[in-house]
Amino acid sequence: MTSNDIRFGCRHRGEGGPLVIVPRIDGAPLTELIDGFENAAGMRPAGDAYGGLIPEFFRFGPLQDHFLGRSTNARGPKTPVLGCECGEWGCWPLMARITATADFVTWDAFEQPHRETRDYAAFGPFQFDRHQYDDALQALSEAIGSDVDVTCA
Template sequence: MTSNEIWFDCRHRGDGGPLVIVPHVDGTPLTALVDAYENAAGMRPAGDAYGGLIPEFFRFGPMQDHFLGVSTGAMGPKTPVLGCECGEWGCWPLMARITATADLVTWDAFEQPHRKTRDYVAFGPFQFDRHHYDDALQALSAVIDSAADDTSA
Protein backbone atom coordinates (compact mmCIF):
# COMPACT_ATOMS: atom_id res chain seq x y z
CA MET A 1 0.00 0.00 0.00
CA THR A 2 1.30 3.44 -0.83
CA SER A 3 1.21 6.09 1.80
CA ASN A 4 -0.02 9.64 1.53
CA GLU A 5 2.28 12.60 2.05
CA ILE A 6 1.51 15.19 4.72
CA TRP A 7 2.78 18.59 5.72
CA PHE A 8 1.26 21.27 7.91
CA ASP A 9 0.93 24.78 6.54
CA CYS A 10 1.24 27.19 9.43
CA ARG A 11 0.90 30.90 8.78
CA HIS A 12 -0.53 34.01 10.35
CA ARG A 13 -4.18 34.77 9.64
CA GLY A 14 -4.56 38.10 7.94
CA ASP A 15 -2.01 40.77 8.78
CA GLY A 16 -0.12 39.45 11.78
CA GLY A 17 -3.13 37.61 13.22
CA PRO A 18 -2.98 34.27 15.05
CA LEU A 19 -1.29 31.21 13.57
CA VAL A 20 -3.54 28.97 11.49
CA ILE A 21 -2.63 25.32 10.81
CA VAL A 22 -3.96 23.60 7.69
CA PRO A 23 -2.87 20.01 6.96
CA HIS A 24 -1.94 19.32 3.32
CA VAL A 25 -2.40 15.78 1.99
CA ASP A 26 -0.51 14.87 -1.17
CA GLY A 27 0.12 18.57 -1.81
CA THR A 28 -3.54 19.68 -1.48
CA PRO A 29 -4.96 21.55 1.52
CA LEU A 30 -7.32 19.34 3.52
CA THR A 31 -9.82 22.22 3.32
CA ALA A 32 -9.92 21.84 -0.48
CA LEU A 33 -10.14 18.04 -0.32
CA VAL A 34 -13.13 18.06 2.03
CA ASP A 35 -14.81 20.89 0.09
CA ALA A 36 -14.54 18.88 -3.14
CA TYR A 37 -15.84 15.73 -1.42
CA GLU A 38 -18.82 17.48 0.17
CA ASN A 39 -19.73 19.33 -3.03
CA ALA A 40 -19.50 16.13 -5.11
CA ALA A 41 -21.70 14.33 -2.57
CA GLY A 42 -24.32 17.09 -2.77
CA MET A 43 -23.94 18.06 0.88
CA ARG A 44 -25.31 21.46 1.88
CA PRO A 45 -23.90 23.67 3.22
CA ALA A 46 -20.60 22.88 1.54
CA GLY A 47 -17.66 24.79 0.11
CA ASP A 48 -15.46 27.24 1.98
CA ALA A 49 -16.92 26.09 5.32
CA TYR A 50 -13.65 24.85 6.83
CA GLY A 51 -10.54 26.61 7.99
CA GLY A 52 -7.37 25.66 9.77
CA LEU A 53 -6.95 25.15 13.48
CA ILE A 54 -5.89 28.16 15.54
CA PRO A 55 -4.01 26.92 18.63
CA GLU A 56 -4.23 30.37 20.24
CA PHE A 57 -8.05 30.13 20.32
CA PHE A 58 -8.20 26.74 22.06
CA ARG A 59 -5.85 24.83 24.33
CA PHE A 60 -5.22 21.83 22.11
CA GLY A 61 -2.01 21.05 23.95
CA PRO A 62 1.19 20.44 22.01
CA MET A 63 0.36 20.14 18.32
CA GLN A 64 2.62 17.09 18.07
CA ASP A 65 0.34 15.32 20.56
CA HIS A 66 -2.82 16.73 19.01
CA PHE A 67 -2.05 15.45 15.51
CA LEU A 68 -1.20 12.04 16.96
CA GLY A 69 -4.68 11.89 18.48
CA VAL A 70 -3.32 12.12 22.02
CA SER A 71 -4.87 15.38 23.25
CA THR A 72 -8.50 14.52 22.53
CA GLY A 73 -9.65 13.58 26.03
CA ALA A 74 -12.14 16.43 26.39
CA MET A 75 -13.20 16.16 22.73
CA GLY A 76 -14.11 12.48 22.63
CA PRO A 77 -12.42 9.72 20.65
CA LYS A 78 -11.90 11.83 17.52
CA THR A 79 -9.58 14.74 16.85
CA PRO A 80 -10.46 18.00 15.11
CA VAL A 81 -8.21 18.21 12.03
CA LEU A 82 -9.94 21.34 10.68
CA GLY A 83 -12.05 24.04 12.25
CA CYS A 84 -14.60 26.46 10.89
CA GLU A 85 -13.55 29.12 8.42
CA CYS A 86 -14.52 31.66 11.13
CA GLY A 87 -11.61 30.46 13.27
CA GLU A 88 -13.58 28.60 15.96
CA TRP A 89 -13.00 24.86 15.71
CA GLY A 90 -16.17 23.95 17.59
CA CYS A 91 -18.38 25.90 15.19
CA TRP A 92 -17.87 23.58 12.17
CA PRO A 93 -15.10 21.02 12.76
CA LEU A 94 -13.93 18.15 10.64
CA MET A 95 -13.19 15.32 13.04
CA ALA A 96 -11.09 12.23 12.35
CA ARG A 97 -9.90 9.16 14.16
CA ILE A 98 -6.11 9.31 14.30
CA THR A 99 -4.37 6.00 14.86
CA ALA A 100 -0.58 5.90 15.23
CA THR A 101 1.57 2.79 15.13
CA ALA A 102 5.34 2.43 14.87
CA ASP A 103 5.10 2.46 11.05
CA LEU A 104 1.94 4.35 10.11
CA VAL A 105 -0.37 7.17 11.11
CA THR A 106 -3.92 6.76 9.78
CA TRP A 107 -6.67 9.38 9.55
CA ASP A 108 -10.08 7.80 8.99
CA ALA A 109 -13.68 7.72 10.24
CA PHE A 110 -14.15 11.39 9.35
CA GLU A 111 -17.25 13.15 10.56
CA GLN A 112 -18.95 16.51 10.76
CA PRO A 113 -20.43 16.29 14.28
CA HIS A 114 -23.08 18.94 13.60
CA ARG A 115 -24.44 16.90 10.66
CA LYS A 116 -24.51 13.28 11.88
CA THR A 117 -26.28 12.08 8.72
CA ARG A 118 -23.36 13.02 6.48
CA ASP A 119 -21.48 10.03 5.10
CA TYR A 120 -17.68 10.37 4.93
CA VAL A 121 -16.93 6.66 4.44
CA ALA A 122 -15.40 7.35 1.00
CA PHE A 123 -13.31 10.28 2.30
CA GLY A 124 -9.90 8.86 3.12
CA PRO A 125 -8.56 6.94 4.80
CA PHE A 126 -5.25 8.74 4.64
CA GLN A 127 -2.22 6.72 5.68
CA PHE A 128 1.09 8.38 6.37
CA ASP A 129 4.54 6.88 6.83
CA ARG A 130 5.26 7.41 10.55
CA HIS A 131 8.81 8.68 9.97
CA HIS A 132 7.65 11.30 7.45
CA TYR A 133 4.65 12.19 9.65
CA ASP A 134 6.92 12.78 12.65
CA ASP A 135 9.17 14.95 10.46
CA ALA A 136 6.14 17.03 9.41
CA LEU A 137 5.10 17.43 13.07
CA GLN A 138 8.62 18.45 14.01
CA ALA A 139 8.61 21.10 11.26
CA LEU A 140 5.21 22.34 12.48
CA SER A 141 6.47 22.59 16.06
CA ALA A 142 9.52 24.55 14.90
CA VAL A 143 7.28 27.10 13.14
CA ILE A 144 5.00 27.40 16.18
CA ASP A 145 7.98 27.79 18.53
CA SER A 146 9.54 30.40 16.25
CA ALA A 147 6.28 32.37 16.13
CA ALA A 148 6.03 32.20 19.94
CA ASP A 149 9.58 33.52 20.22
CA ASP A 150 8.69 36.40 17.86
CA THR A 151 5.68 37.43 19.96
CA SER A 152 7.54 37.22 23.29
CA ALA A 153 10.48 39.30 22.08
Protein backbone atom coordinates (compact mmCIF):
# COMPACT_ATOMS: atom_id res chain seq x y z
CA MET A 1 0.00 0.00 0.00
CA THR A 2 1.36 3.39 -0.94
CA SER A 3 1.36 6.18 1.59
CA ASN A 4 -1.08 9.05 1.44
CA ASP A 5 0.03 12.62 2.10
CA ILE A 6 -1.56 14.53 4.97
CA ARG A 7 -1.62 18.22 5.76
CA PHE A 8 -3.82 20.14 8.16
CA GLY A 9 -5.60 23.18 6.74
CA CYS A 10 -6.04 25.92 9.33
CA ARG A 11 -8.27 28.94 8.84
CA HIS A 12 -10.47 31.22 10.84
CA ARG A 13 -14.22 30.75 10.61
CA GLY A 14 -15.40 34.15 9.47
CA GLU A 15 -13.57 37.36 10.25
CA GLY A 16 -11.99 37.05 13.67
CA GLY A 17 -13.78 33.75 14.31
CA PRO A 18 -12.36 30.61 15.87
CA LEU A 19 -9.65 28.53 14.20
CA VAL A 20 -10.95 25.58 12.13
CA ILE A 21 -8.78 22.56 11.31
CA VAL A 22 -9.55 20.43 8.25
CA PRO A 23 -7.28 17.50 7.36
CA ARG A 24 -6.21 17.41 3.70
CA ILE A 25 -5.44 14.01 2.23
CA ASP A 26 -3.45 13.95 -0.99
CA GLY A 27 -4.30 17.63 -1.40
CA ALA A 28 -8.08 17.28 -0.99
CA PRO A 29 -9.95 18.49 2.10
CA LEU A 30 -11.37 15.55 4.04
CA THR A 31 -14.73 17.36 4.01
CA GLU A 32 -14.81 17.05 0.19
CA LEU A 33 -13.64 13.42 0.22
CA ILE A 34 -16.37 12.32 2.64
CA ASP A 35 -19.05 14.40 0.88
CA GLY A 36 -18.16 12.71 -2.41
CA PHE A 37 -18.22 9.25 -0.82
CA GLU A 38 -21.55 9.75 0.96
CA ASN A 39 -23.23 11.27 -2.11
CA ALA A 40 -21.96 8.49 -4.38
CA ALA A 41 -23.22 5.88 -1.88
CA GLY A 42 -26.69 7.50 -1.87
CA MET A 43 -26.52 8.40 1.82
CA ARG A 44 -28.97 11.03 3.01
CA PRO A 45 -28.42 13.52 4.48
CA ALA A 46 -25.13 14.07 2.69
CA GLY A 47 -23.14 16.95 1.26
CA ASP A 48 -21.92 19.96 3.19
CA ALA A 49 -22.73 18.24 6.50
CA TYR A 50 -19.17 18.21 7.83
CA GLY A 51 -16.85 20.94 8.96
CA GLY A 52 -13.44 21.10 10.52
CA LEU A 53 -12.58 20.69 14.16
CA ILE A 54 -12.60 23.84 16.28
CA PRO A 55 -10.25 23.44 19.26
CA GLU A 56 -11.69 26.56 20.90
CA PHE A 57 -15.13 24.88 21.13
CA PHE A 58 -13.90 21.62 22.67
CA ARG A 59 -10.90 20.66 24.76
CA PHE A 60 -9.31 18.02 22.57
CA GLY A 61 -6.10 18.14 24.56
CA PRO A 62 -2.81 18.45 22.69
CA LEU A 63 -3.64 18.15 18.99
CA GLN A 64 -0.61 15.91 18.48
CA ASP A 65 -2.20 13.43 20.90
CA HIS A 66 -5.65 13.89 19.37
CA PHE A 67 -4.51 13.17 15.81
CA LEU A 68 -2.54 10.15 17.01
CA GLY A 69 -5.73 8.66 18.44
CA ARG A 70 -4.86 9.41 22.06
CA SER A 71 -7.50 12.06 22.80
CA THR A 72 -8.77 11.60 26.32
CA ASN A 73 -12.06 13.38 25.63
CA ALA A 74 -13.30 11.49 22.58
CA ARG A 75 -16.18 9.02 22.71
CA GLY A 76 -14.97 5.43 22.75
CA PRO A 77 -12.02 4.03 20.82
CA LYS A 78 -12.45 6.26 17.76
CA THR A 79 -11.34 9.84 17.23
CA PRO A 80 -13.30 12.68 15.63
CA VAL A 81 -11.44 13.79 12.50
CA LEU A 82 -14.23 16.15 11.36
CA GLY A 83 -17.08 17.86 13.11
CA CYS A 84 -20.42 19.20 11.99
CA GLU A 85 -20.59 22.15 9.61
CA CYS A 86 -22.17 24.05 12.53
CA GLY A 87 -18.86 23.86 14.41
CA GLU A 88 -19.83 21.33 17.10
CA TRP A 89 -18.07 18.01 16.60
CA GLY A 90 -20.59 16.05 18.67
CA CYS A 91 -23.48 17.15 16.45
CA TRP A 92 -22.38 15.31 13.27
CA PRO A 93 -18.84 13.90 13.62
CA LEU A 94 -16.82 11.75 11.29
CA MET A 95 -15.04 9.28 13.53
CA ALA A 96 -12.03 7.15 12.61
CA ARG A 97 -9.77 4.61 14.23
CA ILE A 98 -6.28 6.08 14.27
CA THR A 99 -3.46 3.57 14.64
CA ALA A 100 0.12 4.80 14.99
CA THR A 101 3.24 2.66 14.66
CA ALA A 102 6.89 3.62 14.31
CA ASP A 103 6.54 3.68 10.51
CA PHE A 104 2.93 4.57 9.70
CA VAL A 105 -0.24 6.24 10.92
CA THR A 106 -3.46 4.69 9.59
CA TRP A 107 -6.97 6.12 9.55
CA ASP A 108 -9.65 3.48 9.01
CA ALA A 109 -12.94 2.09 10.32
CA PHE A 110 -14.71 5.39 9.65
CA GLU A 111 -18.19 5.91 11.04
CA GLN A 112 -20.95 8.44 11.49
CA PRO A 113 -22.15 7.51 15.00
CA HIS A 114 -25.57 9.09 14.49
CA ARG A 115 -26.23 6.82 11.48
CA GLU A 116 -25.08 3.39 12.63
CA THR A 117 -26.46 1.63 9.53
CA ARG A 118 -24.15 3.53 7.18
CA ASP A 119 -21.33 1.47 5.70
CA TYR A 120 -18.00 3.26 5.39
CA ALA A 121 -15.94 0.11 4.70
CA ALA A 122 -15.02 1.41 1.23
CA PHE A 123 -13.87 4.80 2.56
CA GLY A 124 -10.14 4.63 3.19
CA PRO A 125 -8.08 3.29 4.74
CA PHE A 126 -5.62 6.13 4.57
CA GLN A 127 -2.04 5.28 5.50
CA PHE A 128 0.51 7.99 6.14
CA ASP A 129 4.27 7.81 6.50
CA ARG A 130 4.94 8.43 10.19
CA HIS A 131 7.67 11.01 9.58
CA GLN A 132 5.53 13.01 7.14
CA TYR A 133 2.57 12.76 9.56
CA ASP A 134 4.66 13.98 12.49
CA ASP A 135 5.95 16.87 10.34
CA ALA A 136 2.35 17.83 9.46
CA LEU A 137 1.38 17.73 13.15
CA GLN A 138 4.37 19.91 14.03
CA ALA A 139 3.35 22.41 11.35
CA LEU A 140 -0.20 22.39 12.75
CA SER A 141 1.10 23.10 16.24
CA GLU A 142 3.27 25.95 14.97
CA ALA A 143 0.44 27.44 12.90
CA ILE A 144 -1.92 27.40 15.87
CA GLY A 145 0.76 29.05 17.97
CA SER A 146 1.19 31.80 15.38
CA ASP A 147 -2.61 32.10 14.91
CA VAL A 148 -2.49 32.62 11.15
CA ASP A 149 -4.53 31.20 8.29
CA VAL A 150 -2.33 28.61 6.62
CA THR A 151 -2.32 25.16 5.20
CA CYS A 152 -0.16 23.47 7.75
CA ALA A 153 2.56 21.45 6.04
